[in-house]
Amino acid sequence: MRRLGSPFVREDGRRLLLSAHSFVVQTPQTTIVVDTCVGDHTPRPMQGDTRFIHRLDATIEGGLAAVDVVVCTHLHFDHVGWNTQRIDGRWVPTFPNARYLVSTEELAATVADDHMDVIGSSVQPLIDAEVLDAVASDAEIDSSVRLRPSPGHSPGHVCVAIETEAGTALITGDATHSPMQFAFTDVSAEFADSDSDQATMTRDGLVADLLDSDTLILGTHFPTPTAGLLRRDESGLVRFEGVT
Numbered sequence: 001m002r003r004l005g006s007p008f009v010r011e012d013g014r015r016l017l018l019s020a021h022s023f024v025v026q027t028p029q030t031t032i033v034v035d036t037c038v039g040d041h042t043p044r045p046m047q048g049d050t051r052f053i054h055r056l057d058a059t060i061e062g063g064l065a066a067v068d069v070v071v072c073t074h075l076h077f078d079h080v081g082w083n084t085q086r087i088d089g090r091w092v093p094t095f096p097n098a099r100y101l102v103s104t105e106e107l108a109a110t111v112a113d114d115h116m117d118v119i120g121s122s123v124q125p126l127i128d129a130e131v132l133d134a135v136a137s138d139a140e141i142d143s144s145v146r147l148r149p150s151p152g153h154s155p156g157h158v159c160v161a162i163e164t165e166a167g168t169a170l171i172t173g174d175a176t177h178s179p180m181q182f183a184f185t186d187v188s189a190e191f192a193d194s195d196s197d198q199a200t201m202t203r204d205g206l207v208a209d210l211l212d213s214d215t216l217i218l219g220t221h222f223p224t225p226t227a228g229l230l231r232r233d234e235s236g237l238v239r240f241e242g243v244t
């Protein structure tokens with residue numbers, strides 16, 4: 001197998017490097033947070049960055065209260081953690097003025113099988129507060145931002161497509177965990193796509209649309225460089241070329 005090399009694999013070449021990101025999208029009309037990482041107050045894997053929410057608050061003009069929409073690409077623990085925070089013994093929405101969006105399919109599938117134990121802490125409190133909207137997986141958020149159906153990693157997974165006069169971008173969610181999966185679309189994450197064949201079709205569709213385009217790819221689990229473009233190298237391999 002050809003070596004893909006750093007920065008996306010460890011020096012021994014045997015393990016992938018992953019990170020977890022939230023993205024803030026600010027259009028003239030809307031401030032959107034896409035995914036909320038692992039969160040706090042729960043015994044979840046990968047926990048540890050308790051300062052995250054303070055940095056996010058400082059990053060957004062107007063702070064957490066200025067967020068209009070929170071998109072959950074899917075309902076896995078590393079994407080919904082800061083949907084809520086625990087205050088005085090109760091889970092409450094972290095973004096006090098936001099509508100939270102999840103695809104109808106994803107919500108139904110997670111309610112039916114909450115294998116990551118996210119409903120109680122990260123979803124039900126939003127339903128109780130009447131701020132969770134189950135939407136079509138191609139829903140339009142505003143004139144610049146819409147969801148893109150991308151099932152396979154989970155039943156109702158969505159990517160987030162951004163289209164402005166300045167350019168286009170796509171937030172991957174977990175349609176891909178590593179840029180390697182653009183080159184080898186049938187490689188599934190160790191922690192399993194819920195439907196590997198469907199996930200492969202989703203990645204094939206992404207490569208078909210994004211290869212040699214100017215769409216900036218924002219990888220939810222890609223370490224730096226997290227943003228890049230898809231190009232084919234001289235050997236024919238699809239490569240993610242980082243943009244910093």
Ligand SMILES: [Zn+2]
Pocket residue numbers: 076078079174221
């Ligand atoms: Zn993930």
